[in-house]
Amino acid sequence: EDQVTQSPEALRLQEGESSSLNCSYTVSGLRGLFWYRQDPGKGPEFLFTLYSAGEEKEKERLKATLTKKESFLHITAPKPEDSATYLCASNSGYALNFGKGTSLLVTP
Amino acid sequence: EPEVTQTPSHQVTQMGQEVILRCVPISNHLYFYWYRQILGQKVEFLVSFYNNEISEKSEIFDDQFSVERPDGSNFTLKIRSTKLEDSAMYFCASWASGSTDTQYFGPGTRLTVL
Secondary structure (H helix, E strand, O other): OOEEEEEOOEEEEEOOOOEEEEEEEEOOOOOEEEEEEEOOOOOOEEEEEEOOOOOEEEEOOEEEEEOOOEEEEEEOOOOHHHOEEEEEEEEOOOOEEEOOOEEEEEEO | OOOOEEEOOEEEEOOOOOEEEEEEOOOOOOEEEEEEEOOOOOOEEEEEEEOOEEEEEOOOOOOOEEEEOOOOOOEEEEEOOOOHHHOEEEEEEEEOOOOOOOEEEOOOEEEEEO
């Protein structure tokens, strides 16, 4: 059975304090690994799709990387507006299989 | 920028009543989805829809659920006889292609069953 596990469950950072979020996955026939941001009471907002090990994508202060077993979301010099829940999802068919997310709080 | 829209934003219903949640996917997308998220839990897949038929469904999507694309723009999720445990956020998503790009999510409908 496909599984996606995210860690840590919650993370508190000071503004400017860089860190990484982890997403471990076991998927037969991975077609893509997705990162979304979710604000409270809102729908998931697309960030990145990664397709193969070694791939990296960047957007502002975020960089996503992929290995054969894990994906990392690196946050460089975060700001309070980066506070949100970050969701990782795998795709082996057409449905997305989500992890439980990492709740990030960035304090000034 | 094109986006997925959903109505209503919040629906309150009595247990046993039927509800219909509505979605307008992005116009040139071909694959449509419903997901749900119970408060404090992860986003869970319900059903995918392509070419006017269900292409995949989860164990959650039992006989009380149905989906329909009644016209060229709307995509609906019907729950025939709501239960307390159906209370959740329901998200619609659409995808241009099955192999590239990604699924874009709507803002959700919060369903509260009393």
